[in-house]
Amino acid sequence: MNKITNLFKIKYPIIQGGMIWCSGWELASAVSNAGALGLIGSGSMTPEILQEHIKKCKAATDKPFGINLPLIYPFAEDHINIILKEKVKIIFTSAGNPKKYTSYLKQHGITVVHVVANVKFAKKCEEAGVDAVVAEGFEAGGHNGIEETTSMVLIPTVWKAISIPLIAAGGIASGKAMLAAMILGAEGVQIGSVFAASKESSGHENFKKEIINAGDDATKVTLKQIIPVRLIKNKFFNEVQDAEYTGASIEELKKLLGHARAKKGMFNGDIDEGELEIGQVSGMINKLKPAGEIIKEIMGEFVDEKMKIANNDF
């Protein structure tokens, strides 16, 4: 179909975001089996757990799948060794310098994609030799770029700056948004939030309910002085926000953030005290569905919208 489907040998140019606490082998294999690219989110896994998920994912699908690896994660090198050992052929790296591992991974025959939030890093990725770039807009859930560039601006500016294929992320949960992203220059889309709320997501049921009940104003980016992160505006969020605006030091903010807040919220289901990382697009997610159904609906709407334009129907 295009450069992205050819690169990953997939049917549809849709990549499921490798989100922490949500993207285990069940979700990744369900997505890959439906013709898109599933990613295991290794950022919340120990090397042993990652290995187990890779093995289970291989057993559950014969289609390509990949791993999302945040490079600042303490287990990053151990994870890479597991990925090489298990011969997974696709890695999406994020949160770190793309020059650090790209050539090493490519020497081992791995397709490498790096996630960026601005033009400067997109160019750095191209220099580092990655195969494609994910440009993730401000509307995306979880960790976020300090520039706060939105998908509507980020996609065309990155597209203009690089010549390798571009995948758009942030604010996409429908075929219309997918088509909009592709008109802006993307050749594929990475979709997170709607899969976090899917049947196969390993996120806690309470977290999925929060996503489904979220309105257009349910999330916001906070912790801008440490690492900006988009969260549902729950009790924990309000405490952080208040601390930031009353002049809390970075040490005080780190103390408030504490340990394992994301696990508490997203995996253990503590919707008040936990960190609930999700995209702004959760305002458009109203039902828990199987991943395969989500992909079918998005592709159906994508094709319908293309036809409407072809028929000049607006």
Place this chain on the structure above:
Amino acid sequence: MNKITNLFKIKYPIIQGGMIWCSGWELASAVSNAGALGLIGSGSMTPEILQEHIKKCKAATDKPFGINLPLIYPFAEDHINIILKEKVKIIFTSAGNPKKYTSYLKQHGITVVHVVANVKFAKKCEEAGVDAVVAEGFEAGGHNGIEETTSMVLIPTVWKAISIPLIAAGGIASGKAMLAAMILGAEGVQIGSVFAASKESSGHENFKKEIINAGDDATKVTLKQIIPVRLIKNKFFNEVQDAEYTGASIEELKKLLGHARAKKGMFNGDIDEGELEIGQVSGMINKLKPAGEIIKEIMGEFVDEKMKIANNDF
């Protein structure tokens, strides 16, 4: 062509944002003469100056044009009286309650559009009887919604919530972005930044240069505790940002903001001490052009992109 072109009796579904200090009669008439809808930005004018601009705009074009009116502006009522007296037939209201003046204006045969940044206010507009809604995303320049909802998410969520026509604003300066916005549900687009940097803009040459030289990371939203506003990150911006993060009170922030900062920057050209309100999309604006040429280029690209999709060219 569609509901928006019919509503305003214009050729192209493009509305020029009625920006303070940039949108006088020269810009509004140039835009209207080129087949789009020009707006005089009354938010930086006294009633006398507004009347003068309306008279000059009438003399410069026989096409429809309108007025942008921020409802929180102290001269709002005087402005309305001038607009009625001069028989201008289109008003875009913003920054205030759409219920306050809409029925009064409509009784006088005026087409009323209100600018919103979230679903709740879009519904309120529909109830108030406005003719159309502008949904302005977080990427837009100047005053900004506290929800920080981006165009990619705001356009489809507002589209779903209302049945009156929708105009998208924020992040749009190209035919591709215009088509993307229309796929997401808009029937027209409101475009600001690129017109602020146009030949006919009354903004200062120094301000126009700043827009043209801006990269993708040049702007940010600040003053979130008073009224969030997107600015170029200059010396003044940095002072405000530092004050916010060291726990400055609202009074201290207001004192720092002081008086006539926007005029100082945008109209008088003090690029260090002035407030330079502009959209994130300024990273894509690289040349000062006449307004008519901008509209021609945007419409050309819009039609080309539609053809590409019709021919399945991606």
